[in-house]
Amino acid sequence: MILELDCGNSFIKWRVIHAADATINGGGIVDSDQALVAAVAALSSLRLIGCRMVSVRSEEETSALCALILASFGVEVSVAQPVKEMAGVRNGYEDYQRLGMDRWLGALGAYHLAGRACLVIDFGTAAKADYVAADGEHLGGYICPGMPLMRSQLRTHTRRIRYDDASAERALGSLAPGRSTVEAVERGCVLMLQGFARTQVEQARALWGEDFTVFLTGGDAPLVQDAAPQARIVPDLVFVGLAMACPIESR
Ligand SMILES: Nc1ncnc2c1ncn2[C@@H]1O[C@H](COP(=O)(O)OP(=O)(O)O)[C@@H](O)[C@H]1O
Ligand SMILES: CC(C)(COP(=O)(O)O)[C@@H](O)C(=O)NCCC(=O)O
C-alpha cells in the first residue's frame, strides 16, 4: 500500500492505495499532522511500502511531516519536486520552481486524463486556474483568494461581520440575495468564485474554441459546479499528477 498526501494551506488530504492496482483503501481530510497519523494508523491491515507527498507548505513544516511519517510508519516520503517538463507538459513559469506544486501536479494530471487542451480550476484556500495547451505547453494561470480567505478577510477587517460556521453552512442552501449578514457574505463569496470560473472558461474558449476540457478540483469545487456545467469534477486530480511525479515500485 502507498500513502498519498496533498498538504494544502488549510488541510491535508490523504489516501491509501494498493500498490498493484491503485484501488483505494481509505482516505480523508485532516487539519493537523497528528490527526493524519491517527487517521492512517486507524486503517485496518495497513501495510505501507511507501509514501508520496505534495506540499505547498514551508520546507520546515514539510520535513517535519516527513520525519513524523517515517517515525510512525517506517516509510521514507517521496516529495514531489519542481521540474521544467514532465509527461509531455512544459512548465510555463519564467522560474519553474515558483509554480505551486499543487498547480503543477493538477496540470499534469489533467493533461494526462484529457490528452488535449485543458483548463484546471482548483478551489482551495486560494482559487487557482491553470491553462495547458493541446501540445502540452503550460501557459500559466491565475491565483486569487478562495472561499476561506475571502470569508476570513471580511471577518477580520470589518467590525460588524461576525457569524459561526453552522450558520455559514445553512446560508448556502440558496444563492438568493442575502437577508442576513451571514447569507450576504457567504452567497456573495460563492458568486465571486462562480464569476472567476465563468471568466476562465470564457478565456479558454477564446484561446481554444470548443476543443478543451475543464477540470474542477479542490475542497470548494462543488460550490462552483453550476457555473461550469461542462467541467469534470475530479477531487483527486492532484493525486493523479502526484502518482506520475513520484512513482513507487511495488514489490
Ligand atoms: N470534508 C471537508 N473537510 C474540510 N473542508 C472541506 C470539506 N469539504 C469541503 N471543504 C472546504 O474546502 C476548502 C479547502 O479546500 P482544500 O482544497 O482542502 O484547500 P487547501 O488545499 O488549500 O488546504 C475549505 O473552504 C473547506 O471548507
Ligand atoms: C497558490 C497556492 C498558495 C495555493 O495553495 P492552496 O490553495 O492549494 O493551499 C500554492 O499553489 C502556492 O503556494 N503557489 C506558489 C505561488 C505560485 O504558484 O505562483
Ligand SMILES: [K+]
Ligand atoms: K491544494
